[in-house]
Amino acid sequence: xxxxxxxxxxxxxxxxxxxxxxxxxxxxxxxxxxxxxxxxxxxxxxxxxxxxxxxxxxxxxxxxxxxxxxxxxxxxxxxxxxxxxxxxxxxxxxxxxxxxxxxxxxxxxxxxxxxxxxxxxxxxxxxxxxxxxxxxxxxxxxxxxxxxxxxxxxxxxxxxxxxxxxxxxxxxxxxxxxxxxxxxxxxxxxxxxxxxxxxxxxxxxxxxxxxxxxxxxxxxxxxxxxxxxxxxxxxxxxxxxxxxxxxxxxxxxxxxxxxxxxxxxx
Amino acid sequence: xxxxxxxxxxxxxxxxxxxxxxxxxxxxxxxxxxxxxxxxxxxxxxxxxxxxxxxxxxxxxxxxxxxxxxxxxxxxxxxxxxxxxxxxxxxxxxxxxxxxxxxxxxxxxxxxxxxxxxxxxxxxxxxxxxxxxxxxxxxxxxxxxxxxxxxxxxxxxxxxxxxxxxxxxxxxxxxxxxxxxxxxxxxxxxxxxxxxxxxxxxxxxxxxxxxxxxxxxxxxxxxxxxxxxxxxxxxxxxxxxxxxxxxxxxxxxxxxxxxxxxxxxxxxxxxxxxxxx
Ligand SMILES: Nc1ncnc2c1ncn2[C@@H]1O[C@H](COP(=O)(O)OP(=O)(O)OP(=O)(O)O)[C@@H](O)[C@H]1O
Ligand SMILES: [Mg+2]
Numbered sequence: 001x002x003x004x005x006x007x008x009x010x011x012x013x014x015x016x017x018x019x020x021x022x023x024x025x026x027x028x029x030x031x032x033x034x035x036x037x038x039x040x041x042x043x044x045x046x047x048x049x050x051x052x053x054x055x056x057x058x059x060x061x062x063x064x065x066x067x068x069x070x071x072x073x074x075x076x077x078x079x080x081x082x083x084x085x086x087x088x089x090x091x092x093x094x095x096x097x098x099x100x101x102x103x104x105x106x107x108x109x110x111x112x113x114x115x116x117x118x119x120x121x122x123x124x125x126x127x128x129x130x131x132x133x134x135x136x137x138x139x140x141x142x143x144x145x146x147x148x149x150x151x152x153x154x155x156x157x158x159x160x161x162x163x164x165x166x167x168x169x170x171x172x173x174x175x176x177x178x179x180x181x182x183x184x185x186x187x188x189x190x191x192x193x194x195x196x197x198x199x200x201x202x203x204x205x206x207x208x209x210x211x212x213x214x215x216x217x218x219x220x221x222x223x224x225x226x227x228x229x230x231x232x233x234x235x236x237x238x239x240x241x242x243x244x245x246x247x248x249x250x251x252x253x254x255x256x257x258x259x260x261x262x263x264x265x266x
Numbered sequence: 267x268x269x270x271x272x273x274x275x276x277x278x279x280x281x282x283x284x285x286x287x288x289x290x291x292x293x294x295x296x297x298x299x300x301x302x303x304x305x306x307x308x309x310x311x312x313x314x315x316x317x318x319x320x321x322x323x324x325x326x327x328x329x330x331x332x333x334x335x336x337x338x339x340x341x342x343x344x345x346x347x348x349x350x351x352x353x354x355x356x357x358x359x360x361x362x363x364x365x366x367x368x369x370x371x372x373x374x375x376x377x378x379x380x381x382x383x384x385x386x387x388x389x390x391x392x393x394x395x396x397x398x399x400x401x402x403x404x405x406x407x408x409x410x411x412x413x414x415x416x417x418x419x420x421x422x423x424x425x426x427x428x429x430x431x432x433x434x435x436x437x438x439x440x441x442x443x444x445x446x447x448x449x450x451x452x453x454x455x456x457x458x459x460x461x462x463x464x465x466x467x468x469x470x471x472x473x474x475x476x477x478x479x480x481x482x483x484x485x486x487x488x489x490x491x492x493x494x495x496x497x498x499x500x501x502x503x504x505x506x507x508x509x510x511x512x513x514x515x516x517x518x519x520x521x522x523x524x525x526x527x528x529x530x531x532x533x534x535x536x537x538x539x540x541x542x543x
Contacts, residue, residue, distance in 0.1 A: 043341060045375070127362075135358035142318050143372050144347035146340075150375075 022230070026222045029148060033156050036149040045146055051154040059120045059155070060162035064169070067115060071170035074107050075099070075177035083185055092186060096196045099178045104201060108170040109209045110257060113216035116163055117249035121224040124155055125245035128228025129238035137229075156221045163217035164210040171209065212260055216253050223249040269332060270295055271428055271460045272317060277326035279316060286312050288484045290326070294460050299450065301471045302464045304481030305506070310464045311355060313481065314432055317462065318352060319343060331427060348376050351421030355432035355464075357413035359405040359420070365392070366401030369420045376424065391419040395449065411438040415446070422453060429453065429461045435470055443467065447474050468507065472496070480506065 040047045082095040128151060131137050140147045179193040227245035231237045272294035279287040286309050294300045302310050315321045316328060319335040328335050333346055359368050370388045373379055379387070392398050395415040405413060414434060421429060434450070435443035447470050454461055465471050471478060471492075478495045480487040480503055488495060488503055495503065 045344075130361070134361065135354050135356055136360050138315075138318075138320055139352070139354060139358040139360070141320060142347055142350065142352045143375070144344040145371075145375050146344065 022226055025229075026226050029152060029222055029225055030218070032146075032148040033153050036146065036153050037157070040149055040153075045149050047149060047153045047157070052157050055155045055158035056162055058123075059116060059158050060166060063116060063119055063166060066119075067112060067166055067170055068173050070111055070115060071108060071173040072177035074111055075103060075174035075179075076181050078102060078107065078174075079178040079181040079185075083182070093188075095182055095186075096193060097200055099182070100175060100197045100200050101205060103174045103178065104171050104205050104209050105261075106209070106257075108174055109167050109213040109216060110253070112163060112167045112170050112213060113220065113253045114250050116159070116166070116217070117220045117223075117253060118246055120155070120159065121220040121249045122242050122246045124221065124224035125228040126238055126242045128225060129231030129241050132229060132231050133234060133238065152221070152225050155224075156218065159217040159221045160214055163213045163220075167210055167213040171206070208264065212257060215256060215260065219252045219256060220249045223252055271331050272300075272462070273327075273329040274317070275327050275329075277313075277316060277328065278324045279312060279321065280324050281312075286484050287316070287323075290481075290484075290486055292479055292486065292489055294462060295476075296460055297454060297458045298476045299454055299461045299463065299474050301475040301478045302462065302481060303466070303468075303471055303478055303506070304487075306466075308481040309484040310481055311432055312484075314430060314462070314464055318350070318430065319347075348372070348424060349426050350428040350430065351424060351426035353414065353417040353421040353429075353431045353434060355436075357405070357417040359408075359413060359416055361405050363404075364401065365397070365403050365405065365408065365416050368405070368416065369401070369423050372420070372424050387423065391423050392416075394422070395419045396445065411442050414438065415442075418446070418449070425457060425459075427459055429459050430463075431461070432464045433466065434463060435465065435467055443470060444473075446470075450474055 036043075036045065037047055078099045079095065082098050083092045086092045086095050086098075128137075131151070137147050137151070140150055175197055179190055179197070182188070183190040183193050224245050227241040227248065231241045270293040272292075274290055274292050277287050277290040278285070290313060292300075302313060304310050312321070316323055317330070319328070319330070322336060327337075330346060331349060333342065335343060335346070338346070359365070360371070363371070366385075366388050369391055370384050373384045373387060377384075388401060389398065392401055395418050397412060397415055397419065400408070400412065400416075405416070408416060414437075418431065418434060421431070429450075431450070435446045438446065450461055450463065451474055453459060463471075463474070475492050477489065477491055479489045480495065482502060488498060488500060490498070496507065498504065
């Protein structure tokens with residue numbers, strides 16, 4: 001006899017419990033990572049630099065070309081849209097303000113975060129998921145090596161350092177690309193544009209974007225790890241959790257961005 | 267020193283609602299080769315995972331080298347684990363590292379040896395499992411039997427007091443399988459470690475075992491020396507020894523119900539549904 005589907009209420013309840021459990025897992029992962037960073041050496045299990053650098057190369061250096069292309073495209077897009085919109089008021093000379101602020105405060109951290117979530121967050125989930133179904137995580141555990149210290153802390157640190165750096169790079173590229181277009185379109189010259197950007201942008205704006213990107217880094221890593229560590233059911237499970245990790249990471253980034261902006265600008 | 271390195275008392279475990287291990291009690295003596303036998307699905311791997319502290323039991327205690335593996339703090343547990351070596355059924359080599367790095371990992375993480383010494387120890391252990399010269403290969407480039415042997419080399423690299431092997435010779439050709447048996451005997455003789463081996467292979471079990479524990483559907487059916495197990499008049503044990511299949515299902519109703527996909531009340535398998543070890 002086929003089983004009855006659980007009533008809607010029960011399913012909602014289960015989903016809620018599952019979600020809360022996952023949040024708890026994420027929080028505990030973050031706590032453990034900080035524990036190992038702070039006390040690893042004293043506990044005889046230092047967090048090593050070599051894997052952090054290896055991860056850093058993968059997360060940061062390998063992502064540079066695509067970040068450069070996307071940041072330049074976004075800069076151009078903002079400049080084009082800005083001039084087009086402001087023309088209706090005859091205020092196209094004010095375009096630099098809008099472009100500079102929206103790039104540094106929003107677009108660079110956002111596009112970098114989304115890109116890293118797609119490139120590295122998913123790779124992390126897939127790697128951990130595969131390790132889990134191959135019992136490699138059990139093997140680490142029975143060797144007396146704490147899996148969080150060995151597998152989670154290196155990408156977390158690498159991500160937290162490199163995401164702001166990538167964002168900074170995206171800021172530069174994006175502003176430069178926008179500048180080229182604006183200078184050509186309004187016939188003002190690039191130097192004048194650069195001066196204007198420097199006088200308009202405050203350190204506060206820059207830090208706003210970089211702080212967000214550091215938060216995104218933690219989100220992407222933890223979401224990737226939670227999904228990777230929850231893999232069950234073979235290769236298909238790895239694929240499912242990898243996809244889930246990208247969707248969740250990008251959603252988390254967008255929502256956190258909104259909350260952060262709301263809190264900081266009030 | 268003479269207290270048993272592994273003591274299990276009244277272990278009960280569940281996966282979800284299914285009662286897997288039922289009141290399992292056993293003790294492994296120092297320097298003993300202890301074999302866990304039983305049919306597929308009888309709970310051997312589950313028991314092993316509990317001995318390793320990877321799963322938390324519903325009830326019962328597990329003492330490893332005198333310490334209750336679930337009661338001690340995490341730091342102590344990690345220390346304890348550096349004194350045990352494990353070769354998993356699937357090998358569980360780290361697929362992102364070469365064979366040599368796999369074997370060297372415990373040394374790199376837990377000792378202050380320099381790279382030269384680590385390299386020597388690694389090659390020594392590879393030599394022991396007849397894999398000399400393969401240290402730069404990746405696990406994906408090894409055959410099934412080579413993976414098992416590499417896993418064994420990794421398990422013994424720290425010279426543990428306790429060694430656990432899950433199906434060390436399953437799927438290997440007879441020559442290599444018997445060389446693994448010899449290896450296990452040599453390890454015990456040379457280093458005096460206690461070794462717990464899970465196996466299906468009767469011949470190998472009789473060759474290396476000091477004592478055999480026969481698991482049947484999660485219960486300890488027998489726990490005795492090789493000779494006593496051989497002489498046992500328990501029907502199920504004899505069936506296992508003589509590779510006889512047990513007689514067919516006698517309850518046609520239960521059979522029909524199962525075919526119809528109906529769940530039985532207490533467990534997924536009815537009381538008589540799982541004939542044969
Ligand atoms: N992760 C799991 N989740 C749910 N049930 C499981 C899980 N692992 C094992 N089981 C169940 O526990 C029982 C014992 O499984 P176990 O893997 O311990 O058997 P085994 O004796 O090692 O068999 P084999 O000789 O085939 O390796 C089986 O009925 C199996 O279905
Ligand atoms: Mg098994």
